[in-house]
Amino acid sequence: MIYITINDLHFSYPVGEEVIRGITLSFGEEPTAIIGQNGAGKTTFVKLLKGLLQPSGGEITVCGHNTKNTTAAELAKHIGLVFQNPNDQIFKNKVLDEIMYGPRNIGQTEMEARENALLALEWVGLAEKADANPYDLSLSERKMVTIASIIAMNTKIVIFDEPTIAQDYGGKQKIKSIIRRLQEKGTLVLTIIHDMDFVAEAFERVIVFQQGKVLLDGHKKEVYAKAALLKQAYLEQPHVTQLCNELGWNDIYLTVEEFLSNPSIVP
Ligand SMILES: Nc1ncnc2c1ncn2[C@@H]1O[C@H](COP(=O)(O)OP(=O)(O)OP(=O)(O)O)[C@@H](O)[C@H]1O
Numbered sequence: 631m632i633y634i635t636i637n638d639l640h641f642s643y644p645v646g647e648e649v650i651r652g653i654t655l656s657f658g659e660e661p662t663a664i665i666g667q668n669g670a671g672k673t674t675f676v677k678l679l680k681g682l683l684q685p686s687g688g689e690i691t692v693c694g695h696n697t698k699n700t701t702a703a704e705l706a707k708h709i710g711l712v713f714q715n716p717n718d719q720i721f722k723n724k725v726l727d728e729i730m731y732g733p734r735n736i737g738q739t740e741m742e743a744r745e746n747a748l749l750a751l752e753w754v755g756l757a758e759k760a761d762a763n764p765y766d767l768s769l770s771e772r773k774m775v776t777i778a779s780i781i782a783m784n785t786k787i788v789i790f791d792e793p794t795i796a797q798d799y800g801g802k803q804k805i806k807s808i809i810r811r812l813q814e815k816g817t818l819v820l821t822i823i824h825d826m827d828f829v830a831e832a833f834e835r836v837i838v839f840q841q842g843k844v845l846l847d848g849h850k851k852e853v854y855a856k857a858a859l860l861k862q863a864y865l866e867q868p869h870v871t872q873l874c875n876e877l878g879w880n881d882i883y884l885t886v887e888e889f890l891s892n893p894s895i896v897p
Pocket residue numbers: 643644645646649666667668669670671672673674675
């Protein structure tokens with residue numbers, strides 16, 4: 631099933647050069663990471679998907695809706711965005727109210743919204759904090775609150791902007807399992823991210839943006855094999871892959887688990 635189609639997308643801010651310069655892509659259910667150096671156009675791209683910006687040229691269709699003829703409020707029923715900084719997203723003074731706000735806004739009844747919010751709180755491991763003030767929580771927990779508020783909306787598409795920032799190992803593992811659960815539910819998960827190790831562990835498809843264009847697009851194994859092109863885009867391979875290169879291995883290994891599966895490694 632295809633959730634998003636993008637045809638020859640162009641975008642310019644009122645001042646400055648074109649930022650998105652002819653992108654054609656489609657997205658099914660495969661968890662997908664969008665990577666690229668600062669200023670490559672990633673945030674602008676997801677704002678276009680969310681209908682927060684309108685294309686200067688080309689078309690975007692999200693769950694059958696052309697973003698040109700659809701309000702951002704209508705698109706919010708299909709596509710949720712977890713902001714990079716939770717402080718930009720949170721505005722209620724009680725966790726449960728914060729998480730119920732999005733679901734209520736897209737038409738869920740009070741009861742549905744409460745049920746979905748409580749379930750989402752369990753997903754993110756904050757079931758005990760429903761009555762807390764979000765600003766009494768740690769930054770990492772506040773990020774989980776913002777993730778829960780998008781999960782509770784039950785949209786077909788969830789976009790994360792830098793989900794692993796301010797997360798320790800435990801937080802990253804939790805986010806990984808949330809991504810997996812969303813995928814199992816048939817949700818398309820897209821992320822903008824600079825953490826290559828996390829991409830290697832949690833995503834399947836990787837798209838590399840460079841100066842508003844798609845430089846690479848494919849399975850993570852294919853994309854991370856292209857060391858020279860990644861370097862050209864000022865990106866690194868995952869650390870394990872770099873180590874394998876240094877060891878002179880020919881195969882591409884992306885994660886510690888894959889590394890340890892190599893028969894030449896004796897634990
Ligand atoms: N509101 C704006 N007005 C004008 N130019 C902008 C605006 N927002 C972003 N830009 C410019 O658009 C280009 C792409 O920015 P964008 O934030 O989409 O890139 P990015 O890949 O998300 O970068 P980062 O990894 O730093 O978040 C940059 O040159 C940026 O300076």
